[in-house]
Amino acid sequence: MSWFRITLHRSAIGLPExxxxxxxxxxxxxxxxVVFHPVEPQFAGMIMKVKELxxxxxxxxxLSKWEIKNERRPDAGFYVEKAAPRDGGAVLRRxxxxxxxDVVDEEVKx
Amino acid sequence: MFGAFRITNPLSGGLLWKxxxxxxxxxxxRQRRRLRAVDEVVATLDAALAKQGExxxxxxxxxxxxxxxxxxxxxxKYTIFDRKAKRYRKGIHKVPKWTRxxxxxxxxxx
Numbered sequence: 001m002s003w004f005r006i007t008l009h010r011s012a013i014g015l016p017e018x019x020x021x022x023x024x025x026x027x028x029x030x031x032x033x034v035v036f037h038p039v040e041p042q043f044a045g046m047i048m049k050v051k052e053l054x055x056x057x058x059x060x061x062x063l064s065k066w067e068i069k070n071e072r073r074p075d076a077g078f079y080v081e082k083a084a085p086r087d088g089g090a091v092l093r094r095x096x097x098x099x100x101x102d103v104v105d106e107e108v109k110x
Numbered sequence: 111m112f113g114a115f116r117i118t119n120p121l122s123g124g125l126l127w128k129x130x131x132x133x134x135x136x137x138x139x140r141q142r143r144r145l146r147a148v149d150e151v152v153a154t155l156d157a158a159l160a161k162q163g164e165x166x167x168x169x170x171x172x173x174x175x176x177x178x179x180x181x182x183x184x185x186x187k188y189t190i191f192d193r194k195a196k197r198y199r200k201g202i203h204k205v206p207k208w209t210r211x212x213x214x215x216x217x218x219x220x
Contacts, residue, residue, distance in 0.1 A: 010210055039158045041166045048168045051151045052210045058158040
């Protein structure tokens with residue numbers, strides 16, 4: 001099932017009352033607001049009435065409020081390094097292997 | 111004659127807004143973009159409904175009657191028929207709410 005992703009691009013201020021009603025029925029209240037409606041003739045007809053005011057895309061699934069918000073979030077410009085897990089035992093095991101001793105797989109904190 | 115107290119139409123007579131008789135090239139550019147944006151919305155609706163095998167009367171009528179931005183003559187993009195205007199044409203920027211209404215066809219022969 002696919003959905004219409006509808007964004008209100010232009011305001012309906014000064015346009016007929018019917019146009020305001022269509023936007024209200026679509027759930028659009030402010031510019032740049034995004035709503036999702038299933039691809040059905042009913043909703044297509046409503047979009048047709050306000051085609052000069054909205055931007056429409058066809059998408060696979062409706063996004064949640066937070067997903068839409070995250071789309072707008074700019075790139076932070078940095079990332080935090082995670083501390084790598086330390087395995088001091090690896091060095092000792094390799095040394096013992098080279099010496100020909102039997103290797104016990106154990107973690108040693110250095 | 112000059113300065114803040116000069117006698118001009120807006121200063122002496124109150125409200126006077128002048129709309130230039132023709133559009134600037136930037137207004138024309140934005141007008142073409144708006145026309146294309148509407149074409150895009152209609153195309154999206156059409157593609158989405160065609161996938162589901164649905165039809166919409168308003169959409170079929172639009173496709174039949176309305177030319178797309180590329181098919182329109184410059185004359186029809188930037189001017190509109192007016193029975194009172196000299197040579198029956200006036201700039202489309204004189205139409206109320208002209209950036210948010212679709213006005214693409216004119217009487218045949220004019």
